[in-house]
Structures are given as structure tokens and as C-alpha cells.
Amino acid sequence: MKNDLERDLGLYATVTISMGAMIGSGIFVLPALGFKKAGPAVVIAYILAGLVVLPAALSKAEMATAMPESGGTYIYIDRAMGPLAGTVAGIGAWFSLVFKSSFALVGLGAYLLLLVPLSGGLVKAVALGLAALIIILNIVGTEQSGKAQSIIVTAVVVALAAYVLNAGVAVDATRFDGFTQKGTGGVVTAAAFVFVSYAGVTKIASVAEEIEDPDRNLPRGILISMGVMMVLYTLVVAAVVGLNDAKTLTTTGPGAGDSPSLTPMADGAGQLLGGVGVTVIAVVAILALTSMANAGVLASSRFPLAMSRDSLAPGGLARVSERFQTPRNAILVTGVLLLALIAFVPVVELAKLASAFQILVFSIVNLALIVFRTSGVESYQPSFRSPGYPFVQLFGVVGGFALLTQMGILPILGAAGIIVGGVAWYLLYGRSRTDRKGALGVIIARRRDEEPVTSD
């Protein structure tokens, strides 16, 4: 059968796709949360987080060129380490993306309230309503939301650039005093916190098969988009820090008296241009966050779908609705989780858990690449090979776990919970229905052959 994809994405398209997937809650909502942990050094936290994400992006890109199946992370880990690890990673990646979407929606609700005079307690209700709308949109099916997203991204980048330029005049340098007051620990915690800001870079992997000259454009696309975003985050976050009173950032959130602001960009704009600035930034934020939440629902519904096709989840989840021609059941399950998270989990925990699961999954992605390379299975023929192997991957794994340990007890429990839950689900459901081994199985089998088991 002829390949149904055409390689027509150049370097520029690759970079914009990647940036489009990254811009969202990381810039519009998270800076204040990170500021609370790290003080002005939150700027450093953004750079650190980017460095730890990079290896996973390279690993994922390499595996994507060897396995052009949709399903992404889950498929790579399943094929590398077998269905048990696949189940854990699939559920982890699914939860992480849904967390990210729900967090984006809560932030979106907060920005919306800046435009419409309603009480702060309504943020959750607004977020729930928007979530329901996005779920319905996805079930009915959309044609052009990808295109809309790339237009929105361009607009957002322009707006951010203008924001930073304007801020250059108004920044109060004394606000960077106490840069080191929260210490290294605070910076690492903040980095773990904002980790999810870069998760979108792996979107490149999902279009890897469409990128022309992948050996050259894949690593460049990843490095350039990461580089640009690191600079952008650094400047914007520096502007936010410089424009705002520390108190505004850390205490003006909805609900309890000391919760951090969910609209740091608008707080900054208010300092800069008054009411008009707030309105403009709020509109830009709403557009970016809507598009991010929508893309998140679309992408996360692929995980239950792919697992279902591999018999690791009930078969109905892979069914495409005759009426809408969308995988309705997979979207519904994702939607129910989304609504439940918004309704029952506090916002800050949403952000933490999204990052924690992402760090966990990215660490496993790096391990999966090492497994593939070590196993030397015939079917693994990537057209792009990650530079710096295996040191880059090892850095990614170690760095990821280092961040994870700094996140406090709940995210660690959450990550452990996903692992335990994934294993339990596999034992109860998947194990009896699948007999795949993965590349890891090949390595283990080879070891057994080399070292005959001594019986005693």
C-alpha cells in the first residue's frame, strides 16, 4: 500500500506546529504559580524545565520516524516495553493531557471574568460550561481547528512580543531584588511545576512522518522551537515579574485568600496600559487557552482509542460513530474525566498533577528509546536518530525524577497512583487479552539464551 502521508512540512511549519502546541496555560496562567515557589528566579525555572523536556522530545521524534502510527507516546512505550508499561504510560499520558486541558479551562474562566463582571466564585462554573462546549464540538467533529490554532498562535506571539517591548519601559528593576531568596530548591520545584509548559514540543513527533528531510528538520525544529519558547517564556515571565507587585501575583487568585493569581499576564497589562491592556490580553489569552483546551481534548482522546485498538481497553472506545464519524466513546470518556477534574480537583493541584504525570511519561519515553536501541529489533528503523544517545536520554530520565522528587507529596502520590492503577488495570483487563512482548521482551529472551538458567 502506498504511503498515505506526504512529506510537505518544512522547517518553518515544523517550528510553528511545535510552538502552537506549547503556547497556552504555560504563559498565561502558570507564571504566578511559579513565582510563588521561586520568587523572581521563576525565570530560571522556565529554562531548567525546558532543558529537562528536550531529551524526551528528541527521543519521541526518533521513535515517531520508526513507527508512523497515531497513538504517539503510548504506542512507542507499548512497543518498546510491552503492554504493562504501555498501559501505565497510556493512562498517565491521557490523565496528564486532560489535566492540562482542565487547567487551561480554569485559567480561561479566570480571564473571561476580567471581561465580564461576575463574581470570582464563578470561575469553576464557567470552566465547566466551556468544557462541555468543547466536548460537544469534538464529538460533532471539526475540520479546521488546526488551522485556526496556527493563526491564533501567530497572533499570540505578536501580542506577547508587544507586551515584552512595552514592559521594557515600565519594568521596575527593584522587583527582581531577592532573586535568590527562595534558593535552589524553590527554583527546582517551580521548574517541575511549569514543566507542562513545554510538553507541546512532542507534538512534532506526531507529525514526524509529514516532515520533509527529517534527519535535518526534526532535530532543528525541536531545538529551534524549544529555543524560541525558552527565550519567549524568559522575557514574558520577566516582564510579568517586573510589572507586578509580588503581592498581586501571589494573592489575587480566586477562592481562598492566599491563592496565586490565575491571570498574571493581565495583571501585568493593567500596570502597563490600564483597562485597555487588560482587555486585549484577556482576549488573546481566551483565544489561546480555548484553542489549547480544544487541541488537548482532541489529542487526549487518542490514548483510550489507541489502547482499545490494542485490546488494552474495551473495544467500544475505538469505535468511530457512524453519525458523526468521530470516535465518540473515546471523546466522551475523556470529557467525563475533564468535567470531573474541573469540578472536584483544586486548580493548583491540577497544574501540579499535569506536570507530574508528564514528567513520569517523558522519563519512560527516554527509557523506551534506550530499550529500542539496545534490543536491535529488526522492525525498528528510525529515519532520524537522536543525537547524543544515550547520554541525552539518561539526562532526561535522571532530570525528570529529580524534578518529580521536588514536587511535594501529592504529585508524587499521584504519579505512584497512576503506576499502581495502570498495573492493576493491566492485570485485571489487559493481560488476558494480549500477548505482545515489546522490544524489552527481545532483550530478556536474548539474556536467557546467553546465560542458561542453572536449576537447583
Add this chain to the structure above:
Amino acid sequence: MSITHNVLIPLELPDPDPIPSVLVDTLASMEVVVLGHYGLPEQTPPSAGRNQFETKANTELDGLAQPLAEAGASVTTRLVFGKARDKTIDRVAVEEDCDVILTPGQAKTVERIVVPMRGAENLDRITSFVGELLSATDASVTLFHTSESSDRLPGEELLAAATDRLVETGVAPDRINQQLSEDEDVERSIVELGEDFDLLVLGETEPSLRDRIFGTVPAQVTADTEDPAFVVRDIDAPES
């Protein structure tokens, strides 16, 4: 000088309109590729769609291609699942070496064919294809030119040159009409023309900046007219 033509017929699955039977007759002596494009929303991975709908879609596609094969055309079918319809059509046209793309539309008869001409490029292929259509039918052809769309060659000369080529391929001169228009709006006048004719043959054009924003003239015309439209690709032109 003989050019062989390979016609691509893209159909939107599921439940497409059948290819009008008068068109089937005009295609009887040609090579035809019937492309079933099964449109899926962004939410659905093409592989999942293929898994579930492939059998049904293939049956549908074969049913649509059958009249063509029965009429004597040599038919290939392709089935593609995805969302980028236009991109798929372009890609399959290149892969299958198709130089003409047909948008089937509605037609009860093929008596009056209109050929809006823009310039001298691709003239050989267009006239050769029109010649073949005329030999398969009793239709008359009107060569049409609007002054605004001219490059280098004046309209009268262009139409005269095209007429000569057609006569060379064996078309009786009394079946060929010429029409010059002063209208500025090329697409609108072509679409209006379509109301007086049964079938359009258009040359593919290099997209200009304006085209990239609003769509090329052939793309707009085929979108606006109910008539069947053949778009002749400029495959002899060097790759830009």
C-alpha cells in the same frame, strides 16, 4: 503529436452522487482513476476510520466505477481516508500520472462545451484533451477569453491558435465557436458562462498570491458551478 490523457475523478465518500451517465460516455476511451476520498473530522485518526469503513467504502467505490469500466474505460480505483481533501487530490494526481481532474457535478447532456482560455501555456494539452472530448461526443465547443486575463498573446490570436490546433486534431471547424469578453471579473464571467453550457474545460494556473488567499480560478469556478468541470493540469511545465 499525440498526448494520452489520464483522468482523475475525485469523489467524496460516503454517499457521493454518481458520475452522470453522459460523462461516462465521454470518458469511455480514456484511462480513468476514480479516487474515493473518505472525509474524516480531525478527531478521527485515518487508520481508525479505515479499519471500520474500508469494506463498505470499497463496495461503494467499485459501484461508482463500474459504469465506467462497462463503457470501456480502463479504470483504477484509489481509496483514501483523511481530512485534507484538496491535498489528497493533488497528491494522487501526481502519483497516478493524471493530467486531467474532473469535478463531476450535474449534467443531463453534453452538447455545448466551453473552454475559458487564459494564455498560451499548456495550450497543447488543453486542445488535445478538448479534441478527444469532441471526438467522443457530438458537442460543439466555445473557446472563450476575457481580455483581463491575457498574458503576452492578444485574445484573438490565442483563440485563433487554439482553433487551429483543434482543427489539426480532426475537429470540424463548424463545431468551434470563439467568444471574447471585456468583463473584468474572470471567475464570475466563467461561472455565468457555465449557465449557457453543459461542461467546462479549464487550464490549471500557477497560483498567484491572490490565488493562495482566495483559491485559484479553477478551484473557485469548480466550487461555484453545478456543471461538470475538467481541469487540465500543466504537467509539462518545469517544477517551480
